[in-house]
Amino acid sequence: MIRVVLIGGGNLATHLALAFQKNSKIELVQIYNRSLNRIENKFNSIPKTDALESLLPADIYIISVSDSAIKAVSAKLKKLKGLVLHTSGATDCSVLTNQRTGVFYPLQSFTKNSSLDFLNIPICIESNNSTDNIVLEQFAEMLSKKVYFIDSKKRKKLHLAAVFVNNFVNHMYHIGEEICSENDIPFDVLYPIIDQTAKKIRHLSPIEAQTGPAFRKDTKTLDSHKIELNSNRLKIYTLLSEAISNIK
Amino acid sequence: MIRVVLIGGGNLATHLALAFQKNSKIELVQIYNRSLNRIENKFNSIPKTDALESLLPADIYIISVSDSAIKAVSAKLKKLKGLVLHTSGATDCSVLTNQRTGVFYPLQSFTKNSSLDFLNIPICIESNNSTDNIVLEQFAEMLSKKVYFIDSKKRKKLHLAAVFVNNFVNHMYHIGEEICSENDIPFDVLYPIIDQTAKKIRHLSPIEAQTGPAFRKDTKTLDSHKIELNSNRLKIYTLLSEAISNIK
Numbered sequence: 001m002i003r004v005v006l007i008g009g010g011n012l013a014t015h016l017a018l019a020f021q022k023n024s025k026i027e028l029v030q031i032y033n034r035s036l037n038r039i040e041n042k043f044n045s046i047p048k049t050d051a052l053e054s055l056l057p058a059d060i061y062i063i064s065v066s067d068s069a070i071k072a073v074s075a076k077l078k079k080l081k082g083l084v085l086h087t088s089g090a091t092d093c094s095v096l097t098n099q100r101t102g103v104f105y106p107l108q109s110f111t112k113n114s115s116l117d118f119l120n121i122p123i124c125i126e127s128n129n130s131t132d133n134i135v136l137e138q139f140a141e142m143l144s145k146k147v148y149f150i151d152s153k154k155r156k157k158l159h160l161a162a163v164f165v166n167n168f169v170n171h172m173y174h175i176g177e178e179i180c181s182e183n184d185i186p187f188d189v190l191y192p193i194i195d196q197t198a199k200k201i202r203h204l205s206p207i208e209a210q211t212g213p214a215f216r217k218d219t220k221t222l223d224s225h226k227i228e229l230n231s232n233r234l235k236i237y238t239l240l241s242e243a244i245s246n247i248k
Numbered sequence: 249m250i251r252v253v254l255i256g257g258g259n260l261a262t263h264l265a266l267a268f269q270k271n272s273k274i275e276l277v278q279i280y281n282r283s284l285n286r287i288e289n290k291f292n293s294i295p296k297t298d299a300l301e302s303l304l305p306a307d308i309y310i311i312s313v314s315d316s317a318i319k320a321v322s323a324k325l326k327k328l329k330g331l332v333l334h335t336s337g338a339t340d341c342s343v344l345t346n347q348r349t350g351v352f353y354p355l356q357s358f359t360k361n362s363s364l365d366f367l368n369i370p371i372c373i374e375s376n377n378s379t380d381n382i383v384l385e386q387f388a389e390m391l392s393k394k395v396y397f398i399d400s401k402k403r404k405k406l407h408l409a410a411v412f413v414n415n416f417v418n419h420m421y422h423i424g425e426e427i428c429s430e431n432d433i434p435f436d437v438l439y440p441i442i443d444q445t446a447k448k449i450r451h452l453s454p455i456e457a458q459t460g461p462a463f464r465k466d467t468k469t470l471d472s473h474k475i476e477l478n479s480n481r482l483k484i485y486t487l488l489s490e491a492i493s494n495i496k
Contacts, residue, residue, distance in 0.1 A: 011459075067469060090461070090469045108441050109459045111452065116444075122437045148437060157431040158438075160473050165424040165438050166445045167460030168488045169417045173445075174454035174495075176413040183405040189370045189396060190406075190413050191450065193356055196364075197414045197421075198446040202439060204359065206422035211259075211357045212415030213338070221315060221338045225408050232491060239487055240416045243480060247422075 001027050002139050005055050005082075007073060008064035009033040009040075011110040012087055016064060017043055019118045025142045030056045052076045060085060060139060062104060063096075071095045083132055089159030092152040093126050102127030102136050105155055106144075109166050118143045124150040124158065175233060207247065214241035250274050250387050253303050253330075255321060256312035257281040257288075259358040260335055264312060265291055267366045273390045278304045300324045308387060310335060310352060311344075319343045331380055337407030340400040341374055350375030350384050353403060354392075357414050366391045372398040372406065423481060455495060462489035 004026055006017055013031075020028040021043075030047045032055065033039050039048055047056065052073065055061065061080055063073050064087045074096045077084055084098040093103050105124040108116065123140040125147060127133050133149070140147040150158060173194065180187045200209045213221035222241055229237055252274055254265055268276040269291075278295045280303065281287050287296055295304065300321065303309065309328055311321050312335045322344045325332055332346035341351050351374040356364065371388040373395060375381050381397070388395040398406060421442065428435045448457045461469035470489055477485055 067466065090472060107437060108444060109448075109457075111448065111457055111459065120440050122440055124437070146437075146440070148434075150433070150437075154431055154433055156472075157427055157476065158433050160476055161424040161427040161433075161438060162441055163460055163473065163485075164420045164427070166441050167458070167462065167492065168420045168484075169442075169445050170449070170454050170458050171488055171492050172412045172416045172420070173449050174458065176409040177449075177454050179405055179409040179412070183402055185398070185402055185406050185409075186396075189355060189372070189394075189398075190409060192368050192370055192394070193410055193414050194417075194446050194449070196356060197417050198442050200357075200359065201418070201421050201425075201442070206418050206425050209357075209359055210415070210418050210422065211359065212411055214411075214415060218315065224338060224404075225411065228405065228408055232494075235487060236416075236491060237411075239483060240419055243484060244415065244419050246480075 001025060002060060002142065003027045003029045003058040005030045005032065005058040005061045006064065007032040007052075007055075007062060009035075009038045010064065010066070011112050012106070013062075013064040014040060014112060015110050015116055015118075016062065016087075016106075017046070019143055021046075023142055026139075029058050055080065058082045059135070062087060067091050071097075074098055074101075083127065083135060085136070089124075089155055089162065092156075093128070094152070100128070100132055102132055103152070103155065104136065104140065105150075105159075107158065107162060109170075119145055122146040122148060124148050124155055126151055126155065175236070210244065210247065212244065214244035215247070217245050250308060250383075250390070251277045251306040252387075253278045253280065253306040253309045254312065255280040255300075255303075255310060257283075257286045258312065258314070259360045260354070261310075261312040262288060262360060263358050263364055263366075264310065264335075264354075265294070267391055269294075271390055274387075277306050303328065306330050307383070308333060315339050319345075322346055322349075331375065331383060333384070337372075337403055337410065340404075341376070342400070348375070348380055350380055351400070351403065352384065352388065353398075353407075355406065355410060357418075367393055370394040370396060372396050372403055374399055374403065423484070458492065458495065460492065462492035463495070465493050 020026045032049050036050045061082050061084045067088050070086045083100045085102045085104040089105050103126040107122040123144045125136045125140050127136050177187045268274045280297050284298045309330050309332045315336045318334045331348045333350045333352040337353050353372040355370045371392045373384045373388050375384050425435045
């Protein structure tokens with residue numbers, strides 16, 4: 001049984017708390033939040049605190065707060081004997097100044113009202129010594145089948161890659177949906193191509209899977225599309241089409 | 249039994265020919281290609297021709313050639329009594345000058361060496377009268393569970409939306425893969441977030457699903473990402489981050 005204290009109340013912290021509650025090998029001993037009333041009711045059975053100096057003894061402390069707050073929270077936890085982890089993709093492990101430190105970065109996009117199965121979420125871990133690596137790996141494997149040791153430098157790159165394949169991809173979906181709704185076309189006509197686009201890159205590299213007017217340098221179609229677009233979408237269309245047509 | 253003549257030899261024509269061959273309600277009576285030797289060997293049992301004036305009698309003629317060639321091919325088929333269809337998303341139905349015309353546009357990205365099940369591919373159809381609509385709908389439903397009547401104007405918008413959710417999304421995957429490979433990170437760490445991003449928009453709108461540093465206006469992370477990027481990727485990162493941060 002691994003005893004865990006969770007510090008934070010955002011989307012990721014909420015998903016983690018739910019996953020810990022469901023896991024028989026993990027005991028969620030306490031949840032910290034600056035404002036006790038921001039801890040959701042479904043965690044009423046878990047001890048709560050709004051004082052960082054009152055954290056209970058635990059094997060692992062997870063700081064799941066906004067990136068800019070990690071350093072300050074860590075600095076207030078100097079006396080803890082447990083392993084102190086943050087959950088940020090973009091933050092170096094070295095911002096933690098505790099006795100034992102590490103990173104527990106689940107590579108997924110966490111939206112509050114969207115349920116998730118941690119079993120298939122890649123968890124990228126890092127710590128500063130081989131003993132803590134063992135503890136951390138064991139802990140991560142209680143939650144996920146996909147555990148990777150990734151150091152801070154690589155994790156930052158991975159986080160950047162995730163911005164492209166998640167945040168920016170989602171924005172492309174947003175524009176696609178807007179074009180559909182403006183023209184009274186059901187967005188679900190696009191679901192199959194969206195799914196297939198995501199699946200195809202498992203057996204073809206993205207460059208092998210690339211199709212479309214920009215890739216085949218079909219200037220007539222490109223021009224006819226550009227006429228349809230307003231200035232913001234036009235900028236995106238033009239820049240991405242140029243990038244694609246420059247690949248070959 | 250619907251008799252079909254297929255005109256063309258590209259990715260889509262090849263996938264269509266395979267689907268027709270497998271379908272007991274469709275008889276693929278002939279394949280046309282300018283160069284007979286460009287018709288794949290797996291279609292050896294189907295009659296072939298390289299002369300548009302020698303097309304066999306059929307119920308439906310499918311012109312599946314590059315967008316710029318559709319008009320010229322159609323003009324050479326004036327005498328045909330069957331329904332002449334093109335398969336292009338970006339091309340108006342009116343470029344066809346035959347006696348009976350229509351559009352059969354499968355909304356999917358066709359890559360030659362990637363197998364496809366037509367059953368779940370949306371097929372957008374259009375013709376010029378109600379009788380041909382019935383024939384065309386019946387034919388499309390032999391191949392797919394998802395048949396939509398979409399006119400030329402809407403189809404053009406839909407095709408544009410598909411460029412965003414397929415071509416541009418795939419380019420985001422390409423950049424993500426490059427960042428991974430440059431940093432010796434296995435690209436498959438990103439498969440789960442790619443899948444989840446595609447799935448999430450079935451129960452949340454893309455705008456509700458949006459996350460990331462641009463959406464939460466986290467300038468520190470945005471700046472730290474920009475430092476990592478070369479000029480082409482930086483342009484894309486900056487433009488898309490601005491677009492996302494302007495949503496709210």
